[in-house]
Amino acid sequence: MSTEDQRVLLLVGSPKAPGRSVSEALGCYVIEKLEARGWSSRTIFIRASLQSDGGQSTLLNAASDADLILLSFPLYLDSLPAPVIRAMELIAEHGLRKNARFAAIVNCGFPEARHNSVALDICRRFADAAGLEWAGGLALGMGGALSSKHLQDQGPMAGKIIESLELAVDALVEGESIPDEAVRRMARPIIPAVMYTAIGNFGWRRQAKRYGAKGKLNDRPYQP
Amino acid sequence: MKAIVLNGIGQADRNLDYVGEIAADELRGHGCKVESTILRDLAIAPCMGCFGCWVQTPGVCLIDDAAREVTRKMIQSHLVVYLTPITFGSYSSDLKKVLDRSIGLISPFFTRINGEVHHRKRYAQAPKLLGVGIAHKPVGEGARIFEALIARNAINMHNKAHAACVVSEDQSATEMHDLMRAALHKLGIMS
Numbered sequence: 001m002s003t004e005d006q007r008v009l010l011l012v013g014s015p016k017a018p019g020r021s022v023s024e025a026l027g028c029y030v031i032e033k034l035e036a037r038g039w040s041s042r043t044i045f046i047r048a049s050l051q052s053d054g055g056q057s058t059l060l061n062a063a064s065d066a067d068l069i070l071l072s073f074p075l076y077l078d079s080l081p082a083p084v085i086r087a088m089e090l091i092a093e094h095g096l097r098k099n100a101r102f103a104a105i106v107n108c109g110f111p112e113a114r115h116n117s118v119a120l121d122i123c124r125r126f127a128d129a130a131g132l133e134w135a136g137g138l139a140l141g142m143g144g145a146l147s148s149k150h151l152q153d154q155g156p157m158a159g160k161i162i163e164s165l166e167l168a169v170d171a172l173v174e175g176e177s178i179p180d181e182a183v184r185r186m187a188r189p190i191i192p193a194v195m196y197t198a199i200g201n202f203g204w205r206r207q208a209k210r211y212g213a214k215g216k217l218n219d220r221p222y223q224p
Numbered sequence: 225m226k227a228i229v230l231n232g233i234g235q236a237d238r239n240l241d242y243v244g245e246i247a248a249d250e251l252r253g254h255g256c257k258v259e260s261t262i263l264r265d266l267a268i269a270p271c272m273g274c275f276g277c278w279v280q281t282p283g284v285c286l287i288d289d290a291a292r293e294v295t296r297k298m299i300q301s302h303l304v305v306y307l308t309p310i311t312f313g314s315y316s317s318d319l320k321k322v323l324d325r326s327i328g329l330i331s332p333f334f335t336r337i338n339g340e341v342h343h344r345k346r347y348a349q350a351p352k353l354l355g356v357g358i359a360h361k362p363v364g365e366g367a368r369i370f371e372a373l374i375a376r377n378a379i380n381m382h383n384k385a386h387a388a389c390v391v392s393e394d395q396s397a398t399e400m401h402d403l404m405r406a407a408l409h410k411l412g413i414m415s
Binding site: 074088217224 | 283323341
């Protein structure tokens with residue numbers, strides 16, 4: 001399959017600023033690998049793009065021009081962040097000028113990757129409604145163990161994630177769906193769940209201490 | 225019994241507002257004191273993903289807009305109703321925006337429920353949850369995803385009980401009333 005004229009659009013679904021999210025780090029890794037195979041790319045941060053009519057037009061035009069749309073987002077309440085759903089509503093209403101493929105990477109702060117399964121069902125359903133070919137999704141648990149740094153700079157914890165993304169890139173370049181092995185490797189725990197939750201609970205206290213709120217973590221401000 | 229209906233019907237679907245009236249009627253018929261909130265009329269910013277509602281001002285979102293008041297009313301109600309067009313199996317962006325802003329209602333700390341890790345409760349009592357999804361014809365897979373989403377949300381938000389009710393645009397008001405009544409009975413809310 002010729003890849004020289006293929007265009008990929010990365011949609012970053014995290015509401016955080018550019019350079020600050022795990023979602024961006026995951027998506028950018030795929031983009032770099034596709035660019036190395038001759039693809040051209042474009043990256044749009046969804047929350048920022050929705051803040052103006054011009055940004056929305058840019059988003060819709062970029063989606064129409066893409067051969068592959070890759071959405072990378074954090075899990076919000078078992079689903080997608082509201083701005084991502086808004087972008088999906090707009091794309092589905094607007095329609096796309098050509099058939100393209102759609103793939104998704106979702107990361108959550110729980111140890112178990114299976115928390116992401118409903119969100120990936122939603123992505124697949126969106127692809128169907130928008131006339132996109134569903135190329136599969138990857139679900140990552142323990143997203144809180146990662147940072148926004150480049151995956152290759154995150155040490156051994158990112159190893160199985162990189163392996164998964166490499167397999168996904170190989171398949172996407174060939175016009176195939178993300179293989180099951182990539183899904184399995186992405187879903188493997190980075191560290192034991194007990195260790196992850198202990199570190200996470202400690203992390204909440206440490207962050208609260210920084211804001212002078214350590215003693216208020218269990219407050220109930222809306223208690224009737 | 226206090227019930228709050230979070231009406232997530234967006235501007236483009238305003239012709240579906242009658243479903244919200246049917247839901248409110250049915251709730252009143254079951255003895256509920258109903259407050260309906262049309263979310264599209266409120267200026268609500270999307271969540272910034274900062275976790276300030278957990279570590280800076282625990283329980284209160286840092287963004288000072290209408291979502292704070294909606295969130296307060298949610299936890300002070302006995303029943304919360306998510307009313308929404310089923311949007312790829314999920315909620316509309318108008319409804320999701322306020323729900324993303326409501327995570328201060330739970331604790332950041334982890335706990336284990338049925339073998340899975342979730343966040344702990346913040347409040348001793350969380351309301352019951354009723355999801356009313358409005359499906360375009362054909363109803364299809366979106367309804368199944370919506371029901372699964374309501375069930376998952378109920379675990380994460382520690383709702384005391386949950387039910388999902390999917391109605392479709394071509395149903396009569398009587399049929400919608402019947403479906404909503406069945407869902408309320410599943411929640412143990414009898415007329």
